[in-house]
Amino acid sequence: MSTILAYTSPARGHLYPAVAILDELRRRGHRVAVRTLASEVPAMLARGFQAAPIAPDIEAISHDDWRAGNPRAALRRNVKVFTQRAHHDANDLDQAIRAERPDAVLVDVNAWGAVAAAEAWGGPWATFCPYPLPLPSRDVPPFGPGLPLARGRLGRMRDRLLRPIVLGTLERVMIPPINRVRAQRGLSAHRMIGEAFGRTALLLYLTAEPFEYTRTDWPDNIVMVGPGTWEPPVEPPSWLDQIDRPLVLVTTSSEFQDDARLVRTAFEALADEPVVVVATLPGGDPATVRVPANGRLATFIPHGPVLDRAVCAVTHGGMGATQKALARGVPVCAVPFGRDQYEVARRVEAARAGSRLPATRLNRDRLRAKVREAMTMAEGARRIQQAFAAAGGASAAVDAIETRLLNAYRAAPS
Structure with a gap:
């Protein structure tokens, strides 16, 4: 039996999609520990997980991007929130690792500090992403404004022209604070946004094609397993x-x-x-x-x-x-x-x-x-x-965790 420690950002929209995966891990005999919103700890304990709240300082930092006057200002406000939380969630994950002594760690990609702490830890770790992945690709429009898919030569030209502009804005806003978080852990700096998703052996992407755009250049570490649709077992009205x-x-x-x-x-x-x-x-x-x-x-x-x-x-x-x-x-x-x-x-x-x-x-x-x-x-x-349904859901996710993390780590030479 392995111990899997899961760590989420303070959002139900990030915890709930992961619950079916944690349920499947427990069903297969793994011990599951969770750090998440304080309000959700009782529900996670009821599912048989070893659950505890994330640090209260993390929950105290809330999004205010709705006050922004334009998308770029909203992005800056969101990045500020993730950066402010990062110092707390990095230390919080450190404490959880010391307490739980996990065999592997599964981290929400929005917990920037916890992602850095997981990488610096040295054991097997993975991330999960329940929202559209801002991963550059030659096959899709630049991420952010919701541009339509390119059609024909003019559409591809549009993407080539806009990609450095849109992607450059994203990287100028996001990469410096991410690198400051990484530097505090002695980790190398990212040069481009795509590197932020390539450091782990496994990124569980909670969607599937063709809802996600089809690409020919998906990185090998990304496994699409379909959405997590768990919700609290509340009696309907x-x-x-x-x-x-x-x-x-x-x-x-x-x-x-x-x-x-x-x-x-x-x-x-x-x-x-x-x-x-x-x-x-x-x-x-x-x-x-x-x-x-x-x-x-x-x-x-x-x-x-x-x-x-x-x-x-x-x-x-x-x-x-x-x-x-x-x-x-x-x-x-x-x-x-x-x-x-x-x-x-x-x-x-x-x-x-x-x-x-x-x-x-x-x-x-x-x-x-x-x-x-x-x-x-x-x-x-x-x-x-x-x-x-064809993507495999929680079963496919746990297959990937077992083969790409647990089994691969055990098989690696010491």
Whole structure:
């Protein structure tokens, strides 16, 4: 039996996708230790993991990118958050390694300090990524603005011209603070953003093609296993069984980004449609929302039971909510507000698994039209559902952990 230590950043959207992998590790006889949000420790203990909270100083540093006036300013604010957390999560992982004495470590890619600490530790370690990977490729547009896939010679020329501009901005903002974190651990500096994902023998990427763009230059250490769709085992509300019309689920970010207007606009847009609109608002104030006769609003509702009956999911473009819908064959109307959501929304559109409406163009009439458009794309959503299932999920992830980390490390000469 091996001990696997998993370490997450302070976001449910990063813990929940990893839970099925941790469950599978435990099912195969491994001892699983977890460091995550304090509020989620009881749930992780109930699953049989050795769980403890990350340092409170980490949770105290929250995102404020929604205050930024443009995407570049938002990126700088997010990088500042990750850098501020890095000092704490590096030391936090050190302490966890001393306490748990793991055989391998699995780290959330957003915990920059913990990633550096895992590399400096010297034992086998892996990372997992539950959002679009900002990995440069000759086959896809430069990451960030959610550009459409190149078509023909002019499209490829566009990518060649924009790649150094867009990628250069990303690297100028991200690489210096990452290297400062690495220098504190005596690690070599990164020259390019792609190097940040290549230091580990294994990066578990929680998606699959063709929702992720097909590339010919994937690094060998990246294994796509499909999304993690676990959610807390909460009893669905009793009123759900009383609904006899098609459902539309509306979701917003679990980390505050001032996106409550998506719920307000969805209720207005769909008030006269022959559907019931079920909306969740975990990061906002429900008192600011007027609920129509065909609407239901809650801070949290388990998405699974709603999606099992849904004809469309309206998401903020978050990778977790979007992939959870597609994993059930439900088409998506993605309304990105920022962060990686532009890339998620564009992938929905490119896969013909739904529609895309930038938040800057969000209004009642446009959203109604985009929801209707998404509802015609169930076939594309089912195609993605099948691709996600074929990727192997938690079983494929644990196969990779066992073969690429545990077995390879044992077989290496001392």
